[in-house]
Amino acid sequence: MQFRHLVVATDQTDAARAAENAALDIAKRTGAQVSVLYVASAIAQRPVDVGAEIAPIPPYRDALEHAREDLHAWWVTGHPRHRAPSNGRIQWVVGAGLPSVEISRFAEDHRADLIILTRKRHSRLRRMLLGDTADSVVRRSPVPCLFVPTDGFDESRVVAAVDGSDRGLAVVHAAMRFAGAMGGQLSFVTVERTREDEPADLVEAVPGSRSVLLGQDLERIAVEEGQLTNQVIRGGHMTSALHVRHGGPVAEILQEVADRGAGVLVIGYHRGGPPGPVESGSVARQLAHRTPCAVLTIPL
Numbered sequence: 001m002q003f004r005h006l007v008v009a010t011d012q013t014d015a016a017r018a019a020e021n022a023a024l025d026i027a028k029r030t031g032a033q034v035s036v037l038y039v040a041s042a043i044a045q046r047p048v049d050v051g052a053e054i055a056p057i058p059p060y061r062d063a064l065e066h067a068r069e070d071l072h073a074w075w076v077t078g079h080p081r082h083r084a085p086s087n088g089r090i091q092w093v094v095g096a097g098l099p100s101v102e103i104s105r106f107a108e109d110h111r112a113d114l115i116i117l118t119r120k121r122h123s124r125l126r127r128m129l130l131g132d133t134a135d136s137v138v139r140r141s142p143v144p145c146l147f148v149p150t151d152g153f154d155e156s157r158v159v160a161a162v163d164g165s166d167r168g169l170a171v172v173h174a175a176m177r178f179a180g181a182m183g184g185q186l187s188f189v190t191v192e193r194t195r196e197d198e199p200a201d202l203v204e205a206v207p208g209s210r211s212v213l214l215g216q217d218l219e220r221i222a223v224e225e226g227q228l229t230n231q232v233i234r235g236g237h238m239t240s241a242l243h244v245r246h247g248g249p250v251a252e253i254l255q256e257v258a259d260r261g262a263g264v265l266v267i268g269y270h271r272g273g274p275p276g277p278v279e280s281g282s283v284a285r286q287l288a289h290r291t292p293c294a295v296l297t298i299p300l
């Protein structure tokens with residue numbers, strides 16, 4: 001996971017400030033370029049930087065320029081000192097269309113490394129009837145997404161939920177890179193489902209074969225990552241940083257976040273799938289909505 005180009009999606013509401021502040025903090029630590037993207041209802045067919053060589057066909061150019069000026073003015077209002085990354089690279093981009101589609105498309109077309117959005121709380125009924133932009137973005141995006149609560153996020157403690165699959169190990173690498181860039185302490189959690197006929201004390205004492213293999217994979221990754229491991233995991237011991245829980249995945253991961261006092265949860269996320277009630281969705285989708293802290297999704 002790299003941190004060269006961050007896309008922060010905004011709807012110019014007070015809640016969106018949380019994503020902007022997170023983007024600026026990450027950029028300050030990593031020197032990344034920041035693109036502030038606002039998708040309007042009807043201006044142009046694609047997100048376009050007004051300063052780019054390819055400009056929208058009239059009469060869209062004037063409307064796009066005005067919208068971009070409004071976006072810049074709104075940004076400055078929220079950041080009186082015009083905060084910018086240490087390298088000073090920040091741009092304001094306006095486009096039009098369906099926000100979830102255009103945000104993902106812009107990030108992919110411009111080789112973004114991370115999309116940052118504010119995660120707003122919606123009722124179950126609203127998600128069923130109107131959908132949710134953040135939910136739609138993560139289902140479409142080939143780029144990792146960071147969903148920030150409206151009260152911001154604390155990067156000092158990061159928990160990564162891992163399942164031991166080969167594809168899922170991408171979450172381990174991404175979590176280490178993120179925690180390393182943020183200067184946070186990283187731990188891992190995996191959940192083993194319990195059976196009614198298994199004695200509870202035996203289940204707690206003897207880890208399943210999947211968890212044992214996962215621990216071995218973590219040790220291998222520790223060797224590959226070298227010094228980074230020591231920076232984000234106390235003592236550099238990957239196996240001791242893995243907590244094995246038993247029960248339902250969603251409930252146990254949420255409890256791990258609470259027990260650790262985590263400010264960021266890192267999860268793998270399979271792209272695609274229909275919208276609808278969160279409760280009927282995947283474990284990752286339920287966690288993305290129900291976790292109280294920030295959530296970093298890694299596309300699998």
